[in-house]
Amino acid sequence: MLAALSSPTAVLEARTPxxxxxQGPLDAEHPLPVHVFEPASVPGGLPRARLTGWRFHIRAGAVVAAAGETVATPDGWVFSRFSEGPYLGSTERALRQAEALPATYQPHLLSVPGLYMLALWLHHDARADAATAQPDPADLLIPLAPAPPGIAAHRVHRLAELAQVISVRHAPPPLAGSPA
Incomplete structure (x- = not known):
């Protein structure tokens, strides 16, 4: 990420105004592992999470100007892209919410592509390996804005409670004519 930020070509060709x-130097902060939500394999079970990348907030002075993402390749983690949009401010807000909680959590981003949803996943074990952490009943989720209809953004949920809702809504519809 630092190499991409120091590359005038990468920054100037970014699609982020x-x-x-x-103005001034750009700095990467708040590295968050990005996981993709995978529904539970058994009814009532916990979902799985697959690490797909890392997202950094790119600060320009006092302002978070963009996000920078890395992805895994056979040669290790490499820069993928810069982006901006509503999830930047929403992530900052959710991180502040997490800091105000009475317990310490390890923050992750959890993507639910089928619902166009992103949440701050607060893993209960703050010392866990972020790359291999898996959802646990003691974990919390804070949906980021914009959240899908019927899911309140910036409300702290127990993972098991919200994962059940997400799994039902994420499931493919039954085939026409099938008994479901």
Whole structure:
């Protein structure tokens, strides 16, 4: 990420107006592992999470101007892209919510592509390996805005409670004519 930020070509060719016009040095902070939600394999079970990348907030002075993402390749983690949009401010807000909680959690981002949803996943074991952490009943989720209809953004949920709702809504519809 630091190499991409120090590359004028990567920053100037980014599709993020905020990065192209940023004044002063750019800095990467808040590295969050990004996992994709995989529904539970058994009814009532916990979902799985598959690590797909890392997202960094790119700060230009006092402002978070964009996000930078890395992805895994056979040669290790490499820069993928810069982005901006509503999830930047929403992630910052959710991180502040997490800091105000009475317990310490390890923050992750949890993507639910089928619902166009992103949540801050707060893993209960703050010392766990972020790359291999898996959802646990003691974990919390904070859906980021914009959240799908019927799921309140920035409300802290127990993982098991919200995962059940997500799994039902994420499931493919039954085939026409099938008994379901």
């Amino acid at each position: 905020a990065l192209r016009t940023a």
